[in-house]
Amino acid sequence: MEVTIVGAGLVGCLLACYLARRGHHVTLYERRPDPRERGPDRGRSINLAISQRGIDALRRLGLDGKVLHAALPMAGRMMHAPDGALTFQPYSADRSQAINSIGRADLNRELLEAASAQPGVEVRFGCRLTGLDERTGRLRFESGEEAAAGVVIGADGAHSAVRARLQQLPGVSFSQEYLDYGYKELSIPAGNGEFVMDPGALHIWPRGRSMMIALPNPDRSFTCTLFWPHDTLAALDTPQRIRAYFAEHYPDAFGLMPDLVADYRGNPVGHLVTMRCSPWHVRAGDAVVGLVGDAAHAIVPFYGQGANCGFEDCVELDRCLDEAGDDFPRALELFERRKADTDVIARLALDNFVEMRDKVGSRLFLAGKRVEHA
Numbered sequence: 001m002e003v004t005i006v007g008a009g010l011v012g013c014l015l016a017c018y019l020a021r022r023g024h025h026v027t028l029y030e031r032r033p034d035p036r037e038r039g040p041d042r043g044r045s046i047n048l049a050i051s052q053r054g055i056d057a058l059r060r061l062g063l064d065g066k067v068l069h070a071a072l073p074m075a076g077r078m079m080h081a082p083d084g085a086l087t088f089q090p091y092s093a094d095r096s097q098a099i100n101s102i103g104r105a106d107l108n109r110e111l112l113e114a115a116s117a118q119p120g121v122e123v124r125f126g127c128r129l130t131g132l133d134e135r136t137g138r139l140r141f142e143s144g145e146e147a148a149a150g151v152v153i154g155a156d157g158a159h160s161a162v163r164a165r166l167q168q169l170p171g172v173s174f175s176q177e178y179l180d181y182g183y184k185e186l187s188i189p190a191g192n193g194e195f196v197m198d199p200g201a202l203h204i205w206p207r208g209r210s211m212m213i214a215l216p217n218p219d220r221s222f223t224c225t226l227f228w229p230h231d232t233l234a235a236l237d238t239p240q241r242i243r244a245y246f247a248e249h250y251p252d253a254f255g256l257m258p259d260l261v262a263d264y265r266g267n268p269v270g271h272l273v274t275m276r277c278s279p280w281h282v283r284a285g286d287a288v289v290g291l292v293g294d295a296a297h298a299i300v301p302f303y304g305q306g307a308n309c310g311f312e313d314c315v316e317l318d319r320c321l322d323e324a325g326d327d328f329p330r331a332l333e334l335f336e337r338r339k340a341d342t343d344v345i346a347r348l349a350l351d352n353f354v355e356m357r358d359k360v361g362s363r364l365f366l367a368g369k370r371v372e373h374a
C-alpha cells in the first residue's frame with residue numbers, strides 16, 4: 001500500500017518504521033530541511049523524559065538500544081528548596097526503573113536514520129503541506145509540488161495542517177486549551193568538564209505558582225526549563241531584574257548559570273496547550289486520512305508523556321492493522337478506541353503541573369524542611 005505521512009518528527013519517523021516492516025511504501029513529507037545537515041535550534045532544544053511506554057515502542061523494532069545509548073537515566077526527582085536544601089524522591093524502590101533524558105533533536109535524528117534505512121521509505125524535506133483534499137488524498141505543498149495517496153496520516157504536530165483540514169469538515173470536533181503559562185529554556189553548563197549537579201535525577205525547583213526543572217545532557221550540561229505565568233516572564237525586562245529574581249528564588253541555580261541573562265533574553269517563550277480532536281480519521285471518496293501523535297492529542301509536558309504516547313500510538317495502530325488485515329480505513333476506525341487513553345493522559349498531565357510546581361514542594365515541608373514558595 002502507498003502511504004503518505006505528513007511530518008518527519010518523532011512519531012512520523014517511528015510510524016514509518018512500523019509501516020515499512022509491514023511491507024507498505026511510505027513517503028514522509030517534512031516541512032523543515034534535513035535536521036542531520038544543520039545544528040540545533042537555540043533555546044528550543046527540549047529534553048524529553050522517555051519512559052517505559054516509549055521504550056516499549058522502540059524495543060519492538062529493535063531501536064531501544066541505539067536510542068537509549070545517548071540517554072541519561074534519571075531514577076527520581078531532586079527537589080530544590082528555596083534555601084538550597086535538596087531532597088531526592090525516587091520514582092521507584094527499584095533504582096533500575098528510571099526515566100531517560102534525551103534531547104528531542106538527537107532522538108529525531110536517530111529515528112530519521114532508522115526510517116530512511118528502511119526499504120520502501122522515502123523522506124522528502126522542505127515540503128510544507130498547505131492543502132489537502134480528503135476525498136482524493138491529493139496533497140499540495142508550499143513549493144507548488146503536488147502528490148496523492150490513498151492513505152494520508154498527519155503526524156505533523158500540535159499545529160497540524162492535516163488536522164486543520166479535517167477540522168473544516170462537518171462531524172469533526174476540535175478544542176484547544178492554552179495555559180496562562182509559557183516555558184523558556186536556560187542552561188547550566190558543565191564545570192571543569194563535569195556535571196555540577198546530580199545527573200541521575202530530574203531536578204525541580206517548585207515555587208508554588210511556578211517552577212523550574214533541569215534535565216542532564218551527555219555533554220555534562222543541564223537544560224533548564226522555566227514554567228512560569230506569562231506575566232512573570234514578561235516582568236523580568238532588565239538584566240538587573242533577571243539577576244535579582246533568580247538570586248532570590250533560585251539561589252543555588254543562580255550561581256551555576258553564567259549565561260543566565262543572555263539565555264533569558266535570547267531564548268523564546270513557548271506556549272503550553274492541550275488539543276483534542278474527534279474523530280481522528282475521515283474516510284471520504286477513495287482516500288482515508290488519519291491523525292497520530294501531537295496532531296491527534298497534544299498535551300502539556302508535565303507528565304513527560306507526549307512523545308511516549310505518540311510512540312504508543314504507533315504500537316496501537318500496528319495492532320489495529322493486524323486486526324484489520326492491513327485494511328487502513330478499518331484499522332484507523334479501530335484506532336479511535338485509543339482516544340479514551342489519551343484523554344486520560346491529557347488530564348493527568350494538567351494535574352501533574354500542580355503536583356510538580358506545588359505539592360512536591362509541600363512534601364519537603366512535611367519532611368521537616370523549610371519551604372517558601374515564591
Ligand code: FAD
Pocket residue numbers: 006007008009010011012029030031032046047048049050104127128129130155156157158159160161183225270292293294295301303304305306307308309310
Ligand atoms: P512533532 O515532534 O511536533 O513533529 C511534527 C513534525 O511535523 C515536525 O518535524 C514538523 O516540522 C513537521 N510539520 C509540521 N507542520 C508540517 C506541515 N505543514 N508540512 C510538513 N511537515 C510539517 N514528551 C515526552 O514524552 N516526554 C517529555 O519529557 C516531554 N517534554 C516536553 C517538554 C516540552 C517543553 C515540550 C514542549 C514538549 C515535551 N514533550 C515531552 C512532548 C513531545 O515533544 C511531543 O509530544 C512530541 O514531540 C510529539 O511528536 P510528534 O511527532 O507528534 O510531533
